[in-house]
Amino acid sequence: MRATLLLRFVASAGLVLAAATAHADDGWALRDEILARIVPPSFPDRDFRVTDFGAHGNGRHDNFPAFRDAIAACHAAGGGRVVVPRGWYLLNGPIHLASHVNLHIEAGATVTFAPEPEHYLPLVLTRWEGTMLYGHSPRVYARGATDIAITGEGTIDGNGRATLAYMKDKPRGGNGTPRRMGAEGVPMEERRFETERWLRPSMIQFMECQNILVDGVTLRDSTFWVLHPVLSRNITVRGLHIESWNSNNDGIDPDSCTDVLIEHCEFRTGDDAIAIKSGRDQDGWRVGRPSENIVIRHNLMGSRHAGVCIGSEMSGGVRNVFIEDCRMESVSSALYFKANLDRGGVVEHVRARRIHVDKVRSGLVWFETDYHGWRGGDFPPTFRDYVLEDLHCVEATGYGIQIEGDRTSPIRDVVVRRATIESAREPWLLRHAENIRFEEVSIGGELAPTLPTPST
Known part of the structure; x- marks a missing residue:
C-alpha cells in the first residue's frame, strides 16, 4: 500500500509519465541489464515464531535469547521465516541473521534495542566511515550470509537517542583514529574499538553477503547510518519508511556493493537520504571494491x-548509477557528488532523469572536490560521464548548479539537459570543469547558454 501511494505521489508531480526524447548515447540501456540480474531471494515455506522460543512482546522482557534461538532453528532447518508477531520486543543484544533466513516483522510489531554498548560485544568486522575495523555489532548484522531478508510492515527501532545520551561522557574512538589506521596500514587485528573507545555502529549492516531483500519495514532512530550493506551483491530494497534524525543518519549507504535496486522508499533523515560509498583513502584502495550497477527509482526524500x-x-x-522518478522536498542538494584530495577514486557513468525538487540550499546539482580533507593529500578524485536530464527545482536559495573540480583533475563530460530552476540566488558556479554542456536549462526564467563560461 505504501509503495502504491508513493508511486501515485511521484506521478502527480509529472515525473513518471513525463515524456523525454532519449539520446542514443545516453547509456540507459545498461540499467535494464542491471535490473535483469537483481533477483530477490526466496525462502522455504516454514515459519518460526519468536514467541514459540520464549519471546514476550511486552516491552520489558529481554528477547535476545528467543530471537537468537529462532534464527538458529530456522537456519538449521534449511531456511524460512522468523516471524515477529504484534507486540513490542526489547532485545539486550543484536540480531545476527544467518543464511536462508527471512526476519518477518508483522504489522503492529516493534523490535527495539537496549542502549548500553556492552550488549553489542563481542566485536564484529565492520566498515566505519570507509575504514575496515572491528567494532560494536550493529543492531541487525550478517556476515558472509546468502539469501537473507527483513520483511513485513512492522518497525525496527534502533533506540539511538538513548544510546547517544548514555555514551555522551564515555571515551570515544574519535573520527581521526580509524582514518589514521587505514592510512598507515595498521594491521586489522589491531583496529579494535571496544569499551574503552567506541564508535557508533550502523543500525543494519550486511557484510560480505549476497542475495538480500529489505522490504516494507519502518526503520527509525539509528545511532549512525541506518541501512549499510558492505561488500555485498544482489540487493533489493523497496517500500521502506526511514525516519531517523540523529547526526550522521544517512538512510541507505551501499558501500562497495554490486547490483543494487532501491525503490518506492520514503526518507526522513538527519543526513543524506542515499549515499553511495566505496571506502576511504588508502584503506579504500587496499580493499579495491567499487560500488557499481545501482538503480534508484520512485523514492520520496x-x-x-x-x-x-x-x-x-x-x-x-x-x-x-541510475537515478529516476524521484521526488525530493527541502534538501541541501538533490544530486551531490563529493570527495577531496585524500580520496583518489573514479566516479563515472552516472545518469539521472525526472527528478523534482521543492527546495535546495546548495545546488540542484553539486560537484565538490574539497569536502572535509584530512591530511592534505595529493590524490585528486575523478568525476566524468554524467547525463542529468528532466530536472525541476522550485527554489534554490544558493547556487542553482555548482560544479567545482580540482585544477589537476577537472570535472569532465557533464550534460545537464532540460532542467528548470524556477528561482535561484545565483544561477551557477563552474570552476575547473571541462566539457560541461547545458541543453535547455532555464534558471530564474532565463535560458542558460549551452556552454556556460567557467568561473575562475
Missing part, C-alpha cells in the same frame, strides 16, 4: 542533507 549523494568515501570507485 525529505532529508537534512542531500537526496542522492556519491561520496565522500568513494576511493574504491563508483560507476553505473
